[in-house]
Amino acid sequence: MGRPELYLDAAATTPPLPAVIAVMQQLQQTAWANPSSLHGAGLAAAEALERSRWRMAERFAVSPDQLIVTSGATESVHLALLGSAASLPPGRVVISAVEHPAVIAAAHQLEALGWSVAEWPVDSQGVVRLDQLDRLLSAPTQLVSLIAAQGEVGALQPVIEIAQACRERGIVIHSDATQLVPQGCFPFAQLRVDLLTLSAHKFRGPRGVGLLIRAPGVELSPLQGGGGQEHGLRSGTEPVALVSGMAEALIALPRFDPVSQPVPPGSSTQIRRQRDQLLERLLELPQLQLCGPSPDQRLPNHISLLAKTIGGQPLPGRDLVRRLAAAGLACSSGSACSSGRSADSAVLTAIGIPGPERQSGLRLTLGPWLSDQDLDVVPGRFVSVLEALS
Ligand SMILES: Cc1ncc(COP(=O)(O)O)c(C=O)c1O
Structure with a gap:
């Protein structure tokens, strides 16, 4: 070389940050058991998991039960779109023209269930065109997915404005914040979205773990059945060490206020x-x-x-x-x-x-x-x- x-x-x-590697190594040794087990080893794992969940919830000013641990942004996006569409009558899903392929794939899966997909055009800077808002948020739009920060050209989207418009029209909105969160944590409610995706490996955490954050009352159906972990929304034994690494990486991020910044x-x-x-x-x-x-x-x-x-x-x-x-x-x-x-x-x-x-x-x-x-x-x-x- x-x-x-x-x-x-x-x-x-x-x-990954050295502190992330250290905490994961420690928990692989002390909290390796199944958090659903009722014996001492299981309880230690469950306690470590819940501690991480509380730490992560604090960073976004949400309740811990609003967090759903996933394997990363690709899975979070699918759970957000397919999981929220399951409780809606088929309509139109609107995605921006600059989404990650994971969002495009999830939206196109909805087509098989009777949904139509519309693309929200962007301007030469990669920002969604607000002059299209009334057209795209009219019936039969039921669901919107908008990338918060675009990875390829770095464009930042007017998420708050569009989320507010969706709220006023009863439209469910998800935002893929995979590239935004590495720049800092913020109070989730300020973005006004129903669902938010993030992935730990983009902010110096481990690969293979992420979150979907859900606003209170937003209906979601699981994509897979099984042991009923994560409030029944994401079955499978929780990766305690990965979650602790994700929490450690989130703690290291600065905070910012998406309304004023x-x-x-x-x-x-x-x-x-x-x-x-x-x-x-x-x-x-x-x-x-x-x-x-x-x-x-x-x-x-x-x-x-x-x-x-x-x-x-x-x-x-x-x-x-x-x-x-x-x-x-x-x-x-x-x-x-x-x-x-x-x-x-x-x-x-x-x-x-x-x-x-x-x-x-x-x-x-x-x-x-x-x-x-x-x-x-x-x-x-x-x-x-x-x-x-x-
Ligand atoms: C905006 C965005 N969404 C989703 C993903 C997929 O993330 P993951 O690798 O965690 O599934 C990426 C990865 O590059 C991304 O940049």
């Missing part, structure tokens, strides 16, 4: 400064151009770019990602989880990027593990990779 890789792919996943301040003021400085230097390169919202309107750790040759030919993002990796920079093209499969980006299509340029997207997402010295070398490595391709 060449030089050590700098990890600029926080939106794909994040390295629609752009979250980020995990530290340093990240925003680092992002701005890096972006400025990258945009000095004639081959790179910013794609999506302006820096002050996007996730504070997020950069999305389009890459081309000096002659103006779009450069395939996936090829660039491989070459940057060989030069010691870990970043991504396309969306966080589907990177590496399809070259054409549905999100870049939705924001109106033309033909071949849709394949030239590049995403850099920063985390507190990167120092100023680390980031200093990034533009130079870009220069050598881009020069080799020009």
